Structures are given as structure tokens and as C-alpha cells.
Amino acid sequence: xxxxxxxxxxxxxxxxxxVWTRARGIALAVVLILxxxxxxxxxxxxxxxxxxxxxxxxxxxxxxVAQLLADRGVSTRVVTTLGAARTAVGPDTTLLIAVPxxxxxxxxxxxxxxxxxxxxxxxxxxxxxxxxxxLAPGVTADPAISTGTTLAPDCxxxxxxxxxxxxxxxxRYTTTHLDADSCYPSNRLATVLRIPEASGGGDTxxxxxxxxxxxxxxxxxxxxxxxxxxxxxxxxxxxxxxSLADTSATDTGGRKNFLDLLPSGWLWGTLQLFIAALVAAxxxxxxxxxxxxxRLPVAIRASETTEGRARLYRKADARDRAAAxxxxxxxxxxxxxxxxxxxxxxxxxxxxxxxxxxxxxxGQTLHSLxxxxxxxxxxxLIALTDQLDALEREVRRP
Numbered sequence: 573x574x575x576x577x578x579x580x581x582x583x584x585x586x587x588x589x590x591v592w593t594r595a596r597g598i599a600l601a602v603v604l605i606l607x608x609x610x611x612x613x614x615x616x617x618x619x620x621x622x623x624x625x626x627x628x629x630x631x632x633x634x635x636x637v638a639q640l641l642a643d644r645g646v647s648t649r650v651v652t653t654l655g656a657a658r659t660a661v662g663p664d665t666t667l668l669i670a671v672p673x674x675x676x677x678x679x680x681x682x683x684x685x686x687x688x689x690x691x692x693x694x695x696x697x698x699x700x701x702x703x704x705x706x707l708a709p710g711v712t713a714d715p716a717i718s719t720g721t722t723l724a725p726d727c728x729x730x731x732x733x734x735x736x737x738x739x740x741x742x743x744r745y746t747t748t749h750l751d752a753d754s755c756y757p758s759n760r761l762a763t764v765l766r767i768p769e770a771s772g773g774g775d776t777x778x779x780x781x782x783x784x785x786x787x788x789x790x791x792x793x794x795x796x797x798x799x800x801x802x803x804x805x806x807x808x809x810x811x812x813x814x815s816l817a818d819t820s821a822t823d824t825g826g827r828k829n830f831l832d833l834l835p836s837g838w839l840w841g842t843l844q845l846f847i848a849a850l851v852a853a854x855x856x857x858x859x860x861x862x863x864x865x866x867r868l869p870v871a872i873r874a875s876e877t878t879e880g881r882a883r884l885y886r887k888a889d890a891r892d893r894a895a896a897x898x899x900x901x902x903x904x905x906x907x908x909x910x911x912x913x914x915x916x917x918x919x920x921x922x923x924x925x926x927x928x929x930x931x932x933x934x935g936q937t938l939h940s941l942x943x944x945x946x947x948x949x950x951x952x953l954i955a956l957t958d959q960l961d962a963l964e965r966e967v968r969r970p
Contacts, residue, residue: 594856597855597856598852598856601852605848624670624671624697624782624785624786624813625650625670625813626638626648626650626811627650628787629787630787631786631787631788632786632787632788633786633787634785634786634787634811635787636787636790637785637790637796637799637800637803638809638811640796640800641800641803641804641809644800644804645807646803646804646806646807646808646809647807647808647809648809648811649808649809649810649811650811650813651810651811651812651813652812652813652814652815652817652818653815653817653818653819654675654679654682654683654814654818656812657669657683657686657810657812658682658683658686660808660810661686661687661690661692661694661810662690662691662692662808663690663691663692663772663773663774663806664692664806664807664808665690665692665693665806665808665809665810666692666693666694666695666803666804666805666806666808666809666810667687667692667693667694667695667810667812668695668697668803668809668810668811668812669683669694669695669696669697669699669707669812669814670697670782670811670812670813670814671697671698671813671814672696672697672698672699672700672703672704672707673698673699673700673702673703674814675703675814677702677706679814679818680703680706680707681706683707684706684707684708684709687707687774687776688769689769689771689772689774690772690774691769691772691773691774692774692806693774693775693776693777693802693805693806694707694708694774694775694776694777695776695777695778695779695802695803696708696776696777696778696779697779697782697785698742698743698779698780698781698782699713699743699778700713700743701713701715704743704745704778707776708765708767708776708778710747710748710749710767711745711746711747711749711765711767711778712745712746712747713743713744713745714743714744714745714746714761716744717741717742717743717744718740718741718742718743718744718758718759718761718763718780718781719741719758721739721740721741721781721783722737722738722739722741722793723737723738723740723741723756723757723758723763724736724737724756725737725738725755725756726755726756726757727753727754727755727756727757727762728753729753729755729764729766731798731801731802732753732755732756732764732798734797734801735794735795735797735798735801736793736794736797737793737794738756738784738793738794738795738797738798739781739783739784739789739792739793739795740755740756740763740764740779740780740781740783740784740798741756741758741763741780741781741783742763742779742780742781742782742783743763743780743781744758744759744761744762744763744780745761745762745763745765745778745780746761746762747762747765747767749767751767751768752765752766752767752768753765753766756780762780763779763780763781764777764778764779764780765777765778766778777802779802783795784796784798784799785799882894886950891946891947891948891949891950891952891953892946894953895946895947895953895956896946898956898957898960899942899943899960900918902942902960902963902964903917903918903923903942904917905964906923906927906963906964906967907923909930909967909968910923910926910927910929910930910967911926912926920939920942920943923942924938924939924942927967930967931966931967938963941956941959941960941963942960942963
């Protein structure tokens with residue numbers, strides 16, 4: 573009984589260890605990105621939770637203002653939709669818009685039409701350039717932000733004179749209304765404006781910063797006095813907190829496509845993931861520079877490759893392809909020897925005259941040898957090979 577010899581198998585598939593070695597960098601990067609994202613989300617969620625919300629007791633909430641107003645008989649109601657805010661306006665109501673810049677252009681125009689002749693008071697908190705121009709026409713926001721926070725009234729507005737210095741600052745405004753009260757100036761530009769309505773007895777108040785409404789700033793300077801007087805002039809206070817759930821933000825009056833229904837945060841997130849994928853692909857791609865030898869299962873000599881291709885040609889009776897390869901290689905080697913560029917080695921009008929001049933031979937014979945028809949049998953192919961070798965030796969002869 574004879575035992576068969578077991579040959580070792582050769583596999584080119586990467587092992588588990590190799591896969592882990594290659595992928596551990598990407599896995600570590602993904603873990604670090606996720607950990608950083610979770611940490612940032614946690615910090616942001618605890619830093620300003622309920623900002624400018626009259627129901628929030630956080631440092632940046634406004635619950636203290638709402639409670640002080642309630643002690644003075646002023647009711648506070650929070651709304652998060654444009655429809656509720658427009659319905660609530662009236663001569664006995666103060667409408668506070670917490671973040672006007674979050675409203676779309678269409679929402680700002682609708683809100684201005686509702687409050688323009690309502691007879692009540694509208695308070696805009698830290699409104700930027702585009703939003704203040706729509707909600708309070710005639711008012712312009714200065715691009716430069718006020719650096720100082722505690723400012724003096726320096727105006728005739730009774731509420732400001734009674735409150736004294738307050739933490740206003742923030743956005744600075746200019747107005748074309750001659751009857752407007754420009755208070756708490758910073759570098760001669762007002763940070764608090766009151767613009768009376770032409771008719772109806774209402775007005776609009778623009779605050780450059782929300783500091784006087786924060787819980788942790790209410791007991792500083794004259795913040796509490798100024799906030800209570802500006803927000804307590806009517807028996808009802810409607811506190812408008814713009815929300816992403818408000819359908820009026822996406823109401824364009826026409827049909828919506830799929831991208832219009834996606835929140836803007838998803839689009840930005842997709843763009844960031846695409847950029848991260850490109851960076852990872854560039855990082856894991858082959859480095860630029862010279863090629864390096866790779867370990868192959870089998871090393872094959874060049875002579876064996878040539879013989880193998882010759883056998884394939886012979887098996888397929890491809891004498892035309894074999895002859896074309898022999899003639900092309902011969903022309904490429906002869907061209908530099910007779911002063912013809914390699915790029916023109918396969919052009920008869922360039923190569924044949926130079927060969928004829930070098931050998932003083934018949935151009936027709938050279939054309940038949942280098943550019944002629946393919947041989948009809950194996951004997952003719954062998955004869956062609958001998959003739960090409962003889963021609964090359966003749967040219968190389970000194």
C-alpha cells in the first residue's frame with residue numbers, strides 16, 4: 573500500500589489577521605468620530621437646553637421673567653407655530669419672537685402683515701439684517717456686533733430711563749423712522765429700538781441681544797426692570813419659539829420633491845459623510861511612488877511565457893498575428909539604427925527610404941519583407957523569421 577503525498581495548498585485569499593491589520597485603522601477612526609459626536613451632542617444638549625424658553629429654569633432659559641410677569645398679572649403663553657402666533661396678535665397682546673432669524677422669508681412677511689396694524693407690541697430678539705428688514709421695515713442691522721454688554725440708556729424712552737444701565741449690546745441698528753426711540757447706543761448705534769406704528773397705537777421693539785431675558789442675567793444691572801416694562805405693557809404675552817415642526821416653514825405653495833421634505837441637517841450630514849468617505853479612500857489607497865514587487869504564488873520565466881504564446885498561435889493557426897508581431901518588433905529595433913524616430917517606425921514612407929539609403933537595396937523587397945502579406949504556411953513563417961534576422965544583422969554590421 574502506498575500513501576499519496578499531500579501537497580501544500582497555496583491560497584491568495586487574505587487571512588483574518590491580515591484583514592484586521594488592514595481595517596483596524598478605519599475601525600479606530602470610526603470609533604473616535606462616533607465618540608466625539610456623542611460627546612459634542614451631550615455638551616451641547618446640557619449647555620443651552622431650553623434657551624429663551626419661558627418654561628425653562630436653565631441659566632439661558634427665561635422662566636424667571638415669566639414668573640415675575642405673572643406676579644404682575646401678565647399671562648404668558650408659548651406658541652411654536654406661525655399660525656398660532658398670527659392668531660394671537662391683538663391690541664392687548666405683546667408678541668415676542670425669540671429667534672427671528674430662524675423664520676423663512678415667507679414666514680417673516682406673513683408675520684409682519686399680521687402685526688403691522690394689530691395695535692399690540694411686537695418684540696424682536698437679536699434680529700439679523702434680513703429678518704429685521706422684513707419684520708420692522710425701515711430698520712437696518714449693522715454688520716459689526718457690539719463688544720460691550722452693559723450700556724446706558726441715553727434716550728427719552730420712559731422704560732429705559734427707569735431701568736437705567738442694562739446688559740443690552742449685541743446687534744446694533746439704524747432706522748429711518750424719525751419718531752423712533754434709539755436707546756442704549758454702542759458707538760452711536762442703538763442696541764434697543766422702539767418704532768411706533770403710524771396708526772393703531774401699537775409699536776415694535778427691537779432688542780440687540782437676549783441677555784436681559786436670561787435667568788442668570790436677570791438680577792444684573794437694570795435687566796429685570798427693562799424686561800418687565802418691555803414685556804408687561806399688555807395683559808397678555810405670547811412667546812413665539814419658532815420650531816422645525818412648523819409646516820409653514822416648508823409651505824412653498826407648490827408641489828414638493830423628495831429633497832424639499834428632508835430637513836437641512838440631513839443634507840449637511842450626508843455631505844459630511846461623503847467627504848469623510850473620500851478622505852478614507854484617499855488614506856487607504858495605494859501610496860504614490862515606484863511600484864513594489866508583490867509575492868506571487870509562482871514565478872514564471874520570460875522564455876516560458878514566450879513559448880506558451882507561440883504554442884497558442886500555432887494551435888490557432890494564427891500565422892498572421894505571429895508575423896505581424898515579428899515585423900513590428902523588427903521595425904521598432906531598426907528605426908533608431910537608420911535615424912528614424914521610433915514613433916515613425918511603422919510608417920513605410922519614413923522607414924523604407926532610410927533603410928534603402930543605408931543598405932543600397934531594393935525598396936520593393938524591403939517593403940514586402942517588413943510590410944508584406946502574412947505567410948501562408950509554417951515554412952513561409954520560418955523563412956520570414958530568418959529573413960528578418962538577416963536584415964537586422966546587415967543593418968547592425970559596421
